[in-house]
Amino acid sequence: MASFPSCKAVITLAILLVFLSSSSAQLSPDFYSKSCPNLFATVKSVVHSAVQNEARMGASLLRLFFHDCFVNGCDGSILLDDTSSFTGEKGAVPNRNSARGFDVVDQIKSAVEKACPGVVSCADVLAIAARDSVVILGGPDWNVKLGRRDAKTASRAAANNGIPPPTSNLNALISRFNALGLSTKDLVALSGSHTIGQARCTSFRARIYNESNLDTSLAQTRKGNCPRASGVGDNNLAPLDLQTPTNFDNNYFKNLVSRRGLLHSDQQLFIGGATDSIVRTYSNDPNTFKSDFAAAMLKMGDIRPLTGSNGEVRKNCRRVN
Numbered sequence: 001m002a003s004f005p006s007c008k009a010v011i012t013l014a015i016l017l018v019f020l021s022s023s024s025a026q027l028s029p030d031f032y033s034k035s036c037p038n039l040f041a042t043v044k045s046v047v048h049s050a051v052q053n054e055a056r057m058g059a060s061l062l063r064l065f066f067h068d069c070f071v072n073g074c075d076g077s078i079l080l081d082d083t084s085s086f087t088g089e090k091g092a093v094p095n096r097n098s099a100r101g102f103d104v105v106d107q108i109k110s111a112v113e114k115a116c117p118g119v120v121s122c123a124d125v126l127a128i129a130a131r132d133s134v135v136i137l138g139g140p141d142w143n144v145k146l147g148r149r150d151a152k153t154a155s156r157a158a159a160n161n162g163i164p165p166p167t168s169n170l171n172a173l174i175s176r177f178n179a180l181g182l183s184t185k186d187l188v189a190l191s192g193s194h195t196i197g198q199a200r201c202t203s204f205r206a207r208i209y210n211e212s213n214l215d216t217s218l219a220q221t222r223k224g225n226c227p228r229a230s231g232v233g234d235n236n237l238a239p240l241d242l243q244t245p246t247n248f249d250n251n252y253f254k255n256l257v258s259r260r261g262l263l264h265s266d267q268q269l270f271i272g273g274a275t276d277s278i279v280r281t282y283s284n285d286p287n288t289f290k291s292d293f294a295a296a297m298l299k300m301g302d303i304r305p306l307t308g309s310n311g312e313v314r315k316n317c318r319r320v321n
């Protein structure tokens, strides 16, 4: 009798295993309510002035959070500068000459460190800043879940592999999102982020010169500031949403329906495939888009966070402690 583990021991072990295997379950909106009661107000005030100063910054901060979460989870790894022991994500193809807002993140982090030294992770700062950016530009609000810790390393290769390029076809987009626990609907909702912000000529050149499922007058306009020859005007900017690039609305989806998606990957969401009906719904119903977007942002924020005693709370988002 004594050689068999007791029923109680088996149940205890089972509960322990469930705890060990679930990580995202530990994130919660009130994680810092006692340790940093003014956190939300502190972050919002810095994001607000940055976006007042330059509306595009809201888009840039939102994109940083996406590029963080898609590479080894939402762990603040994108914020790390290169060191002698690792080559970080800032120089990866999707980020080089493109990802921006790092100094605003530094400003937010300084303000937060002043209020609550050593308490709030950079990964969480980014999650809150992304939400605040969307709200300030007229998008939906949601209760950001918190309690992520910061990575102690970063990987350029992981960023090159993890973030989908604008040349992606629909199936590649769906499978990358699915691999991270995001549904096809989440893919479409989250892509609605391209209702704000800018893209470089190099990201859409092949589309405006070579693709036929693009409104000809838009193609003509974009060619005016994006020469055919690669290497010329690569960094010239164009708005992802031609009408209202600083309003978080549903124009992005209206554009897709009228073949005005700027990126190849944008237009892939409306090419007669599985996502057409979702695009149509969002183009007709901004409220459904906004509530699906908020839900999808919460799911994206749950991707593989470091919690408990994993990782650390960085003092400076650019380097490990």
Ligand code: HEM
Pocket (backbone or CB within 6 Å): 056, 058, 059, 060, 061, 062, 063, 066, 097, 098, 099, 100, 164, 165, 166, 167, 168, 173, 190, 191, 193, 194, 196, 197, 198, 199, 200, 201, 202, 203, 263, 265
């Ligand atoms: C579905 C796959 C996606 C692809 C292939 C993609 C690709 C791109 C590309 C190529 C740019 C322009 C970068 C440049 O030329 O410098 C861009 C900009 C942007 N992306 Fe995405 N993206 C995707 C999904 C997302 C998601 C899920 C979000 C946010 C949740 C997002 C947010 C943004 C924002 C806000 C900008 C503008 C940034 C700025 O103006 O600084 N994107 N994206």
Ligand SMILES: *[C@@H]1O[C@H](CO)[C@@H](O)[C@H](O)[C@H]1NC(C)=O
Pocket (backbone or CB within 6 Å): 205, 206, 207, 209, 210, 228
């Ligand atoms: C258009 O496609 C052709 C043939 O694939 C290619 O050689 C050319 O570089 C493309 N042009 C642009 C601007 O991408």
